[in-house]
Amino acid sequence: xxxxxxxxxxxxxxxxxxxxxxxxxxxYDVAAVTSIAAAEEMLGRDQFDLLLxxxxxxxxxxxxxxxxxxxxxxxxLVVIMTAFNSIEAAVDCMRDGAFHCLVKxxxxxxxxxILKKAEDYTxxxxxxxxxxxxxxxxxxxxxxxxxxxMVRLRQTIDQVAKADATVLIxxxxxxxxxxxxxxxxxxSPRAGAAFIRVNCAAVPENLIESEFFGHKRxxxxxxxxxxxxxxxxxxxxxxxxxxISEVSFQVQAKLLRVLQEQEFERVGDTRTLKVDVRVIxxxxxxxxxxxxxxxxxxxxxYRLNVVPIYVPPLRERMxxxxxxxxAFRKRFARQHGKEVVGVSDxxxxxxxxxxxxxxxxxxxxxxxRAVIMCDKSAWLEPSHLGFGRRTDAPVASQISQATSIPTxxxxxxxxxxxxxxxxxxxxxxxxxxxxxxxLEEIEKRHILAALEHTKGNRTRAAELLQISIRxxxxxxxxxxxKTLGAAQPGQE
Ligand SMILES: Nc1ncnc2c1ncn2[C@@H]1O[C@H](COP(=O)(O)OP(=O)(O)OP(=O)(O)O)[C@@H](O)[C@H]1O
Ligand SMILES: [Mg+2]
Numbered sequence: 001x002x003x004x005x006x007x008x009x010x011x012x013x014x015x016x017x018x019x020x021x022x023x024x025x026x027x028y029d030v031a032a033v034t035s036i037a038a039a040e041e042m043l044g045r046d047q048f049d050l051l052l053x054x055x056x057x058x059x060x061x062x063x064x065x066x067x068x069x070x071x072x073x074x075x076x077l078v079v080i081m082t083a084f085n086s087i088e089a090a091v092d093c094m095r096d097g098a099f100h101c102l103v104k105x106x107x108x109x110x111x112x113x114i115l116k117k118a119e120d121y122t123x124x125x126x127x128x129x130x131x132x133x134x135x136x137x138x139x140x141x142x143x144x145x146x147x148x149x150m151v152r153l154r155q156t157i158d159q160v161a162k163a164d165a166t167v168l169i170x171x172x173x174x175x176x177x178x179x180x181x182x183x184x185x186x187x188s189p190r191a192g193a194a195f196i197r198v199n200c201a202a203v204p205e206n207l208i209e210s211e212f213f214g215h216k217r218x219x220x221x222x223x224x225x226x227x228x229x230x231x232x233x234x235x236x237x238x239x240x241x242x243x244i245s246e247v248s249f250q251v252q253a254k255l256l257r258v259l260q261e262q263e264f265e266r267v268g269d270t271r272t273l274k275v276d277v278r279v280i281x282x283x284x285x286x287x288x289x290x291x292x293x294x295x296x297x298x299x300x301x302y303r304l305n306v307v308p309i310y311v312p313p314l315r316e317r318m319x320x321x322x323x324x325x326x327a328f329r330k331r332f333a334r335q336h337g338k339e340v341v342g343v344s345d346x347x348x349x350x351x352x353x354x355x356x357x358x359x360x361x362x363x364x365x366x367x368x369r370a371v372i373m374c375d376k377s378a379w380l381e382p383s384h385l386g387f388g389r390r391t392d393a394p395v396a397s398q399i400s401q402a403t404s405i406p407t408x409x410x411x412x413x414x415x416x417x418x419x420x421x422x423x424x425x426x427x428x429x430x431x432x433x434x435x436x437x438x439l440e441e442i443e444k445r446h447i448l449a450a451l452e453h454t455k456g457n458r459t460r461a462a463e464l465l466q467i468s469i470r471x472x473x474x475x476x477x478x479x480x481x482k483t484l485g486a487a488q489p490g491q492e
Contacts (some may be wrong), residue, residue, distance in 0.1 A: 002122035003049040003115070004199065007076070008032040009039045009062060010054045013440075015104075019052065022108055024474070025222065026115070027211055029202040031478055036060040043069070044372075045365070048076045050099075050118055055082045063096060070097045072335070077118050081106070141182050144327045145320035149312040153180065160307045161187035166259060168244075168304040169282040171311030174361030177282040178242065180311055185238045190278055194237030196230050201246040201473050208251050210267045212258075219268025229266065231258060234277045244281040244304070245290055246470060249297065256300045279304070314356040314363065321351050324360060328367035329380060340371050344379040350387060447475055 006023055010016040011034045023030045031048070033039045036059045039051070051069070053062035062080055069075040077099040082089055090101040099121070100114045143154070160167055161184045169177045178197075185195050203211045210219070214229030230239060241247075247255065258264045263274050281304050290296035314320065325343050333340040343351070347370075356362055370384035437445075447465065454460040462472040 003028065003077075003119050004197075004202075005029045005031070005046065005048045006050045006052060007039055007042055007048050008052050009034075009036070009057065009065070010052070010081070011035065011057050012054070015054075019111075022111065024204060025207070026112070027203050027207055029199060029477065034058070036062070036065050039065060040068075043076070044368070047074070049122060050115075051076045051078045053078060053080055055080060055084075063093065063098075066098060067096055074335070077122065079114055079118070139331065141179060141186075143176060143179050143183055144324050145317065146323065147317035147319040149317040150320060153309070153311060156309055157183050158187065160184055160309065162189070163307060164189065164278055165306045166278070166304055167280045167307045167309060168287075168301075169280065169309045169311060170287065171282075171284065172313045172359055173284045174359035175311040175313055176360050177284070177311050178240070180309060181240045181242075181280045181282060184280055184309075185240075188238065188278065190236070190238050194234050195240065196234040196237065197240040197242055198230050199242045201243040201470065202477070205248060205468070205470055208247060209254065212251070212255070213264045213266050215267035216269040219266075223268070226266075229264075231264060231275050231277055232273065235275050236277075238278045238280060241279060241281040243283060245283040245285040245287065245296055246473070249295070252297045252300045256297065256303055259300070259303050314359045318352060321356075321363065322348055324363055325351055325367055328364050329371060332368045332371040336368075336371055338371055338374065339377045340374050341377060341379045344381050347380045347382050347385065350382045350385060354387070444475075444479055447472070 006028045008016060008019045008023065008030060010019060010032070016032050016034065020030050020032045031042050031046075033042055034057075036057050039053070042048070043051070051066075053065060055062045066078040066080065069078065078097065079100045079102060080093045080098045081102045081104055082093065083104045090103070093101045099118060102110060102114060143150070157180060167181075167184055169180050171177050182195070185191060198211060200208065206220075210223070210227065210229065212229050212231055214227050214232055215223050217223055217226050241255075244255075254264065258275070258277075259279060262276060263272050265272055285296075287296060287301055287305075291298045291301055322343070325348065329340055329343055332338075351363070351366075358365075366385055366387075367380070369386055370380045373384045373386070374380055447461070450461040450464050451458070454464065458472055458476075459469055462469045465472065
């Protein structure tokens with residue numbers, strides 16, 4: 001699926017919820033926001049493939065946002081949702097760079113047609129860039145660092161890549177597991193074939209089996225046509241099962257079968273299909289503990305763990321911090337069109353004394369923010385890092401994307417006493433002028449309070465809230481806290 005991550009920018013709550021559930025049902029990783037500012041923050045924080053934007057928003061126009069995005073070297077496709085049913089408006093919109101224009105009200109089928117076109121288009125772009133530049137040479141996928149830990153990691157990757165065996169990559173959140181997976185793939189004999197990634201945590205529980213194996217038309221409500229699963233798409237290539245620990249016990253049994261027999265059935269089909277796929281899986285959980293808690297099958301673990309790769313946390317390879325910081329400075333200066341001379345010594349000292357609970361992802365975000373905050377032709381200084389406010393916020397400091405967290409969420413102390421302030425929302429930017437917090441805000445604060453209470457342990461927070469870990473993850477994703485609480489192994 002060339003399109004994975006979508007931002008929905010829509011201030012009408014009903015329309016936003018409808019779009020969100022439809023897109024989630026179609027297995028997209030969705031972040032929904034209600035203002036231009038929130039959309040810009042979200043787009044700055046992560047890479048998205050598609051932006052579905054309303055035109056009239058409380059703080060500006062979706063079309064102006066789209067124009068701003070066009071000037072960036074990498075930006076998502078934009079689909080504008082407009083209420084103006086005129087050919088001129090649609091033509092204007094496309095001229096300004098929209099991939100498509102959807103006139104409201106539109107049906108699910110209309111949206112799906114556009115999504116299909118966007119998928120085909122993105123696939124074409126990806127194939128083109130693969131043949132022209134070679135995706136592997138993309139510097140975003142380069143593993144940076146020369147610490148002893150990284151040298152050992154590279155050696156393991158070299159050995160493992162050739163072996164064609166199943167690989168399980170373990171490590172804290174943000175350490176670079178996905179990069180390691182891509183490195184294994186690109187150095188393997190299968191490098192010329194497909195590389196298909198499934199984010200197991202992002203696919204709704206009831207659809208994961210069809211996601212992996214495909215389905216036959218009519219297999220379940222909503223299965224309007226036959227669909228190929230990711231294993232079939234990855235035939236002769238490599239499949240990356242990202243965050244495999246999020247897959248349910250039942251589906252784990254089916255995965256075990258593909259791994260052992262290299263065969264499976266599509267949902268609702270009796271025919272057995274054969275595949276030849278190399279499996280790479282990642283997890284940031286402590287798998288032994290998951291097995292003990294009977295959340296993960298021991299047989300699947302042993303089958304996956306034929307060749308284990310452990311990616312060490314950044315605090316155990318601090319020698320990599322300067323070189324990573326420098327590489328990120330260059331990358332983001334280029335990306336944001338800013339001249340930044342370098343990282344000053346005092347800034348480097350601060351970077352070297354931080355513990356990096358969010359690992360490389362946190363460092364990357366800190367440097368990006370610093371580049372944005374830095375004056376033209378100046379050095380990155382400690383004041384650009386925005387560390388002051390965060391260090392006294394224990395939970396927020398475990399959030400690997402901490403740099404973009406609004407202060408209001410970093411502010412409450414770690415104790416449960418802050419729980420009581422949740423409903424008051426004294427100075428939240430989300431609180432309406434009448435002082436009444438919105439339901440959405442209360443839900444968000446309640447979830448964050450639960451996480452505070454469990455010191456970032458997501459599994460326990462989900463238990464307290466009586467929701468599934470998957471729902472919790474989806475919510476955190478929505479808020480932009482993609483990897484909250486995963487900093488400590490076994491803390492999930
Ligand atoms: N050694 C590295 N060199 C350059 N960039 C890195 C390195 N390690 C991680 N990154 C960058 O940090 C970010 C996080 O990496 P990645 O997504 O691979 O982490 P992860 O371990 O899969 O995290 P999670 O468990 O949250 O999914 C990515 O943007 C990646 O490009
Ligand atoms: Mg990952």
